[in-house]
Amino acid sequence: MESTAPNSTLSNNILEIQDIEKIFNEGKRNEVNVLKGIDFQMQAGQFFALMGPSGSGKSTLLNIVGGLLKSSAGTVKIKNIDIYSLKDDQLTALRGANIGWIFQSFGLIDNLTALENIIVPLNLAGIKDKDAYTRAMELLSLVGLEDRADHFPDGLSGGQKQRVAIARALANDPLILYADEPTGNLDTKTGVEIIEIFKKLTKMGKSILMVTHDVKLAHAADQVFILRNGKVEAEMEI
Numbered sequence: 315m316e317s318t319a320p321n322s323t324l325s326n327n328i329l330e331i332q333d334i335e336k337i338f339n340e341g342k343r344n345e346v347n348v349l350k351g352i353d354f355q356m357q358a359g360q361f362f363a364l365m366g367p368s369g370s371g372k373s374t375l376l377n378i379v380g381g382l383l384k385s386s387a388g389t390v391k392i393k394n395i396d397i398y399s400l401k402d403d404q405l406t407a408l409r410g411a412n413i414g415w416i417f418q419s420f421g422l423i424d425n426l427t428a429l430e431n432i433i434v435p436l437n438l439a440g441i442k443d444k445d446a447y448t449r450a451m452e453l454l455s456l457v458g459l460e461d462r463a464d465h466f467p468d469g470l471s472g473g474q475k476q477r478v479a480i481a482r483a484l485a486n487d488p489l490i491l492y493a494d495e496p497t498g499n500l501d502t503k504t505g506v507e508i509i510e511i512f513k514k515l516t517k518m519g520k521s522i523l524m525v526t527h528d529v530k531l532a533h534a535a536d537q538v539f540i541l542r543n544g545k546v547e548a549e550m551e552i
């Protein structure tokens with residue numbers, strides 16, 4: 315494990331974390347030491363699953379590697395950049411350009427169509443009008459929903475909503491996708507369809523870190539990490 319000066323050992327890792335610790339409410343009576351030293355690296359095209367009991371810190375870890383929450387100790391590198399060395403606006407830019415998020419509850423905007431839900435982040439990234447429309451249609455077709463472009467979320471099944479959410483997460487062509495229980499609201503068959511899309515995306519070079527409670531779905535990943543008592547207790551190479 316490298317611990318020398320930045321840039322001396324540039325790696326192919328898209329994401330690299332070392333000695334990550336997280337303590338909430340440090341020094342107070344309600345202090346919780348959630349993460350007690352976590353290390354791993356993820357390269358382009360890798361698909362990792364993160365499992366562990368409720369409250370073990372899976373979402374906390376995802377928020378840390380996504381740069382949304384600062385760890386109490388340790389380093390997080392995205393594309394070899396130590397994110398804690400960045401100013402807030404630089405970190406925001408790094409996140410926006412490199413990370414897509416997918417959640418259990420989909421997070422679609424109800425009064426926008428599937429297509430418009432994807433156009434929103436494109437517009438925010440400065441892609442407008444016909445370019446945004448074309449890109450959004452491409453993304454919808456990538457997730458097999460080009461024929462549902464004009465449907466509002468309540469006219470879509472759970473699996474279709476999650477596919478729109480995946481297309482939206484891909485709007486800025488991020489390298490990394492973080493998915494927090496993406497199949498938690500779906501039946502098993504629909505969950506498997508979502509995993510198939512993830513596998514297709516990894517073949518396109520995306521790196522995916524997915525939190526799941528579903529052992530079967532986790533085993534579709536290249537590697538499964540189990541978080542327990544603040545440590546990655548077991549790693550299964552598939």
Ligand SMILES: Nc1ncnc2c1ncn2[C@@H]1O[C@H](COP(=O)(O)OP(=O)(O)OP(=O)(O)O)[C@@H](O)[C@H]1O
Binds near residue numbers: 366373
């Ligand atoms: N902002 C916070 N302040 C204080 N404690 C927190 C905070 N966020 C999380 N925790 C605590 O950290 C622990 C881990 O929470 P986290 O949400 O990461 O668990 P999880 O593994 O994602 O659980 P689940 O499977 O239920 O989603 C829990 O004990 C939780 O109460």
Ligand SMILES: [Mg+2]
Binds near residue numbers: 372
């Ligand atoms: Mg969670």
